Amino acid sequence: MMSYLTKMLLPDERIVHIATLHWIIFVPGMALTAVGGIGGLYSYDIVGFLLGSNIAPLLGRIVAGISLVFALAGLGLLMGALVRQSSTELAITNRRLIAKYGFISRSTFEILINRVTGVNFDQTITGRLLGYGTVLVHGAGGDISPFDGVTNPQLFQRALMDALTHGQG
DSSP states (O other): OOHHHHHHOOTTOOEEEEEOBOGGGGHHHHHHHHHHHHHHHTHHHHHHHHHOTTTHHHHHHHHHHHHHHHHHHHHHHHHHHHHHHHHOEEEEESSEEEEEEOSSSOEEEEEEGGGEEEEEEEOOHHHHHHTEEEEEEEETTSOEEEEEEEESHHHHHHHHHHHHHHOOO
């Protein structure tokens, strides 16, 4: 799972914290798939209830087709979220903060621990209740790098702050 991380570690470097993306990234796809599935399953009943049973056969078929499009779009979002979660690697080592995104195309972010000037995290009410948020890493040049959808961002912040104070060797 951590293939990029294990390849990129320096000889005297060790991983002190690994972060993952929260399951919340699957919710839009699950919701759209559920709406499409339920709409397709009950399309004739819904049309019959709202507009009358005499028009249900014609419009029910149209609603079922639209529902199929919703379900397929939801499945596409679910597959995208699965790829996003399985291809994202976030880690703090005793020397660096490393982030790798992408499956086919790859994007990486690496910053030396001694170049990090601060770290904050943002959580919405939902994020606080469910345990996810955005971690904001401040670099020495004034750059801010956000890491969205991180599970337990407070733990990530604490691990990075600990690495800043103890692991700069």
